[in-house]
Amino acid sequence: MDLQDQLKNLFPDHEPQAEEISQDKEGDIWLQDEPIICKYEKRKGKPTTILEGYNGADGDFKKLAKEIKTKLSVGGSFKNGQVIIQGDYRDKIMELLKKKGFSVKRVGG
Template identity: 35%
Template sequence: MSRGTKLSLDLGSSWGEGWSIEEEKTSKVLTLLDPSAHRLVFQKEKRKGKVVTLVGPFSVSEDDGQKTLSTLKKSLACGGAYKEGWMEFQGEIAPKVREALEKLGFKFKNPK
């Protein structure tokens, strides 16, 4: 666009009473599972130069996930978060997390 010309923002629609915005609503249906019905996997990521261990996907309610995470953080003495069905732990502690979750009844996809 050359200097001195104005941008036209006419789109051909009117802003009268008939105008409405339809929002697309998507709802995720979460199937709650027993701990023994889970098949969890591990992933490793680097964030800001530090290793983060991810465990999931969990099919539990948000409250149950937070409670489980809290007990794991206390027993493992590390920080972490519960986001979108995945637990994030600070550090490379997959064997310790696996052992603690197996004591709670969770199962994993990959054998030891």
């Protein structure tokens, strides 16, 4: 006997409502006209990819950073309006952003 059956036994007159279908995450992020700058740097001898130039809300940029980090399975952070990704993932990040509808400019190397 699962939870739904137990609830039906306790509340026989109750009819469950249909669950709302959530929208895709892609529709939540504001797209901009100017390109996002994707550059490569070495910090303390280790390669890093830095994204900057997003002029929307910081919350949207944080969501975008989290999505990039989870899709690439890498570490990173969001500081001072920049997304810092551990490793050189410029090509993969640019491909992901272009699929989302952003224009991206590659800088450095």
